[in-house]
Each structure stands twice: as C-alpha cells, then as structure tokens.
Amino acid sequence: MKLHFDTDTGIGTAARMGLIVLEADETLEPEFTLLNQRQDISIYHNRIKMATQITPQTLAAMEAELPLAAGMFPDCGMDVIGYGCTSAATVIGPARVKSAIQKTQSQAKVTEPLSALIAACNTLGLKKIGFLTPYVPEVSKLMIQRLEEAGISITGFASFEESDDRVVARISPNAILNGIKAVAAAGPCDGVIAACTNLRVAQIAKQAEAEIAMPVLSSNLALAWHMMHLVGIDPKAPEFGTLMAGSSRGAHPYTV
Incomplete structure (x- = not known):
C-alpha cells in the first residue's frame, strides 16, 4: 500500500x-x-x-x-x-x-572564531584584552598579531603551550579558570579571551566573569x-556570560 x-x-x-x-x-x-x-x-x-x-x-x-x-x-x-x-x-x-x-x-x-572574537570585542567595546591560549608560541604570536591589527591590545598573555589537540581537549575547566584569572591580573584589561575551540569554557564563563568582574569570551562562545x-538571531542565553546574553544583557554589567 x-x-x-x-x-x-x-x-x-x-x-x-x-x-x-x-x-x-x-x-x-x-x-x-x-x-x-x-x-x-x-x-x-x-x-x-x-x-x-x-x-x-x-x-x-x-x-x-x-x-x-x-x-x-x-x-x-x-x-x-x-x-x-x-x-x-x-x-x-x-x-x-x-x-x-x-x-x-x-x-x-x-x-x-578569529573574526567572531574580533566582532564580539567590538560589540562589547573591549579594547584591552587578557589573552589565554593552549597553543605553541609560534601560533599564539600570530594570533596576537591578528588581534592587534584589529585594534585590540593584549595586556596580559599566557598559554598552556600544548601542541597535541587531543590533550587540549582534556585541559580541565579548573585549569582554564585559573588561566583566565592569571591573564586578567597580568595587566589592566576590560575583558578576557580564551582561544581554541577545544578548550572547555562555556560552562565556566559565567563563573569566570563573576570572579574577574569583566566579560569572558571563548572561541566557541564567539563563534556561536x-x-x-x-542571520539576525539574538541568543538571549545569559547563563553563558555577557556575550551570549544578547539584548537581554541590557546595560553592560561590567565597567569597561
């Protein structure tokens, strides 16, 4: 039938x-x-x-x-x-x-993620950034250059310097949180970027923002x-931090 x-x-x-x-x-x-x-x-x-x-x-x-x-x-x-x-x-x-x-x-x-991070910084008005990566120095150096070419100053930098992507996926959220706090404290900044799609940042972004009192961006948060x-969609997901709050964040919750 x-x-x-x-x-x-x-x-x-x-x-x-x-x-x-x-x-x-x-x-x-x-x-x-x-x-x-x-x-x-x-x-x-x-x-x-x-x-x-x-x-x-x-x-x-x-x-x-x-x-x-x-x-x-x-x-x-x-x-x-x-x-x-x-x-x-x-x-x-x-x-x-x-x-x-x-x-x-x-x-x-x-x-x-590179274009997304730059666009996110522009949207939030972030000009001075603490920058965390898992990359080897050669790759991190080039990324810093690209961000600075876009008008973003890197005031604090640290890296896990791990070349194996399988290991990067297993860097603990606690280690990432400590890294975020370290680069935030390294120099005067108004936000932090944790770069690499294999770093597990999404579920600690809100906590990290509360501890350092400034926006925290990651490759995955910015890309999403x-x-x-x-495509004209407002995420409205404040549980993942300032950026993903979209229009629901209202006035910027941190001083920048």
Whole structure:
C-alpha cells in the first residue's frame, strides 16, 4: 500500500547552520548543543581532516580541505557556515577561509572564531584584552598579531603551550579558570579571551566573569554568537556570560 504524504519546510525554519569541526575536536559540538537553545535552528556538523600536532604548516594544510568539507552539508540552503578552528583561521586568514567555503556553498554567510572574537570585542567595546591560549608560541604570536591589527591590545598573555589537540581537549575547566584569572591580573584589561575551540569554557564563563568582574569570551562562545548574529538571531542565553546574553544583557554589567 502506497501512502499519501504532504511536505513542509523542514527543520531549521529560523536558520540552517553548518559547523565544520576538526577531526580531533571533542569540545565544539557539545558546547554548541548547550548554546543553541532554539528548536527552530538546525545545526549540521561536518568533520575536516587535521593532524593532531598543531603547527602553522598543519593548520595551513586545511585550506585545501575546506571546499570538500563545506560541500558535504545537506542541500537544504545553508544560511551560515562556521569553520571551527581559531588557529587555522589565523594562519589561513579569514578572507581565504570564506573563499574556500563559498566554492561549494556560495549562498552561505561564513565566519570563524578569529573574526567572531574580533566582532564580539567590538560589540562589547573591549579594547584591552587578557589573552589565554593552549597553543605553541609560534601560533599564539600570530594570533596576537591578528588581534592587534584589529585594534585590540593584549595586556596580559599566557598559554598552556600544548601542541597535541587531543590533550587540549582534556585541559580541565579548573585549569582554564585559573588561566583566565592569571591573564586578567597580568595587566589592566576590560575583558578576557580564551582561544581554541577545544578548550572547555562555556560552562565556566559565567563563573569566570563573576570572579574577574569583566566579560569572558571563548572561541566557541564567539563563534556561536556570531553565526546567530549573521542571520539576525539574538541568543538571549545569559547563563553563558555577557556575550551570549544578547539584548537581554541590557546595560553592560561590567565597567569597561
């Protein structure tokens, strides 16, 4: 017996988002699940091949893989695609990341954590930043350069200096919290960035903000916020800190 059926517009009626996740990343997808609290946003994940050792050379090599990864999303009209690698976006460059993804997803808006972090700092009016990374010095140095080129001063810096992404995923939230407090105390700043999509920051962001009395941004928080922002969605999730509070944060809760 053949049954009759009707169709509708499918899921993701507010937005269809694509997330390109590193092969070794264990944090980005679980944190995005927490951060997306709307049933009308659909998020699709594709993995991209990545060496476990993080160097400028292995990061740059991903550029060639981006069109294939982007092309594997379902043919449902992706509204925005986020490339989930802060360090590779820094090495490759946001413009080249966008160009590579739009080779197979020409209609989609594109972002990555570097652009998202800069946009978040601009939105919150943050000009002086304490900066925490897990990266080897060569990668951290380039990221600092990119932030400073965008008009953001780094007044305190520290790194876990871990090159293996599998280990980065296991850096404890307590160690990250201590790192956030250390860079906040290292010099006068009005916010802290904890960079890397594999660092588990989302669930400690609110606590960290309370302890240092300033906004705390992470790669994943900024990427989720920016992807929503690009499609006109206000996150309104204050339990994840100042940035994700969106318009519900009202007046800035901290002095900047």
